Structure formats: structure tokens, C-alpha cells
Amino acid sequence: MPREAPYLAVADVLRARILSGEWEIGARLPSRALLAEEYGVGRNVMQRAMDRLIIDGLLEGRAGSGTYVRSPRERLRLVRSRHRERREGSSPCPATRERGRADAWDAHSQVRIPAPEAVAERLAISPGDLCVTTHYEFLTDGHPVQLSTSWEPMAITAGTPIVLPETGPLAGKGVVERMRSIGVAIETVVEVPRPGRATQAQANLLGISIGDLVLRIERTLYDTDGRPVETADIVIPDVRREMVYEFGIDRP
CATH class of the missing domain: 3.40.1410.10 (Chorismate lyase-like)
Incomplete structure (x- = not known):
């Protein structure tokens, strides 16, 4: 069977940490470089993983500031x-x-x-x-x-x-x-x-x-x-x- 792309595996782990409340709503996540080092992956892999969570609505990027846990919005x-x-x-x-x-x-x-x-x-x-x-x-x-x-x-x-x-x-x-x-x-x-x-x-x-x-x-x-x-x-x-x-x- 095809192996899951590395960035998707990293995104799943980050998603679990966010949903468990490790980072509160509005909290700033560590930099991509620090997270990439923590997980032993390249920065491009971490970038794609965080982009995935931005698309999923869990994170939001703020220009010049970093990446934050997004507040849930009423749908x-x-x-x-x-x-x-x-x-x-x-x-x-x-x-x-x-x-x-x-x-x-x-x-x-x-x-x-x-x-x-x-x-x-x-x-x-x-x-x-x-x-x-x-x-x-x-x-x-x-x-x-x-x-x-x-x-x-x-x-x-x-x-x-x-x-x-x-x-x-x-x-x-x-x-x-x-x-x-x-x-x-x-x-x-x-x-x-x-x-x-x-x-x-x-x-x-x-x-x-x-x-x-x-x-x-x-x-x-x-x-x-x-x-x-x-x-x-x-x-x-x-x-x-x-x-x-x-x-x-x-x-x-």
C-alpha cells in the first residue's frame, strides 16, 4: 500500500496536539524551524503540514507575526x-x-x-x-x-x-x-x-x-x-x- 506523505503524518500529530488543548485558542505556535527540528523533518515538510491545518481551519497565519490557533467560527x-x-x-x-x-x-x-x-x-x-x-x-x-x-x-x-x-x-x-x-x-x-x-x-x-x-x-x-x-x-x-x-x- 502507498505510504502516507510525511507532511500529512506531521499534520495529524499537530492536529491532535491542538485538539487536546496543548495550545489554547489564540496561542502562537513555535516557529516552523523549531517544530521541524522537534519532529526531525525538513522545513518544507513542516510548512506543508501547517498549511494543511490552515486549510482545515485549525490555524491561521498572520503576516510578519507567525501562526496561531484559530478561534472556532459559527457555521x-x-x-x-x-x-x-x-x-x-x-x-x-x-x-x-x-x-x-x-x-x-x-x-x-x-x-x-x-x-x-x-x-x-x-x-x-x-x-x-x-x-x-x-x-x-x-x-x-x-x-x-x-x-x-x-x-x-x-x-x-x-x-x-x-x-x-x-x-x-x-x-x-x-x-x-x-x-x-x-x-x-x-x-x-x-x-x-x-x-x-x-x-x-x-x-x-x-x-x-x-x-x-x-x-x-x-x-x-x-x-x-x-x-x-x-x-x-x-x-x-x-x-x-x-x-x-x-x-x-x-x-x-
Whole structure:
């Protein structure tokens, strides 16, 4: 049988020491050099072992300071449910709002952006066709909890009051209501979730560590003719949220 990589064995031993309370939450660990000497391994092996524990959420690195035992964070449940939205309406009142759901957002739109090949394929347009792209940072109690980048073909919205999602008469009303205002009825939402690791930019925006687990969701909305009218890449930090999909049952 293949032998376990040395860094994984070292990570397991360090994990056990952390979970046993040898180092308290917030405590600074000995330097990588000292730990490498203690375990009789190279510094590269110790670096990879500690990086593994950073990815797992047990440690956090602080630039110029060292590596510390990370404080546990509450992992909130986020329910994605078209069934619930239809039942409760698109904007639940604060008293019934799900804990952890975003209550504010920052957005920045750019117009006349050529569609990359992957985005063009999802929107059933040609690569280079012009789109409006909007970058979102969703906040809960002032803290970032979700990122999203959306693309809408300008062939659909150009010359209309809704060309910019977050300005105009329907700012902040969502894709479904905006598109309905120009005669486009959205009928289907398709989401493709995939696990991933946080990039440097995503980690900076979400307040997590590089390489932390994230859930990436490719979401595409289709109108009644099956035409894609918007697609988005959504990034949710796994350490803070768990994703639950809820489905309604059609009654006879």
C-alpha cells in the first residue's frame, strides 16, 4: 500500500496536539524551524503540514507575526429555496429572516465587457459578445459572507432602464423582477455547485485564509424560451456557511 506523505503524518500529530488543548485558542505556535527540528523533518515538510491545518481551519497565519490557533467560527446554514421564496415573498421581513443571510451588499458594474469563452458558452452567445458584468460582495452584520460575479448579455438589456442591475428604477430588485419589466419572463434557475479553494483575492475579500474551502456555484437563469439571460459565479466560504437546498413537492 502507498505510504502516507510525511507532511500529512506531521499534520495529524499537530492536529491532535491542538485538539487536546496543548495550545489554547489564540496561542502562537513555535516557529516552523523549531517544530521541524522537534519532529526531525525538513522545513518544507513542516510548512506543508501547517498549511494543511490552515486549510482545515485549525490555524491561521498572520503576516510578519507567525501562526496561531484559530478561534472556532459559527457555521451558519444558508437555505437556497425557490419554494420558500414563493411562499414567503422575495424579501422576508427581518423578524423571519434566516440567520446569516446577507442583509446588505456592495456592487460594481461594468458595461460593454466582452464575454470570455466559458461565460459565452453558458449564455449561448459568441465569445466577445458584449455584456454587463457586476461584482457583488454580500454582507451580514457588516461582514462579507458571499461573493458573486454576474454576466448579462447587452443584446437583451441595452437601451433599457435596467441595463445596470444596481442603478435605475429597479435597482436591487433582482434579476427576475428586472427582466420582467422589459418583457422577459424567467422560468428556470440552474445551479451547479463545485468545491474549491479560496484564491488570494477571494480570501482578502471574505476574511479567510488562502486555500480555505469554498463552495463555487455556477448559476444560470433561463427565460420561458430556454434562453439564458444571466449567469453568475457565486463563492461561499465553507468555514462560515453550510449550503442546504430545499425543494417543494407538487401536490396533485
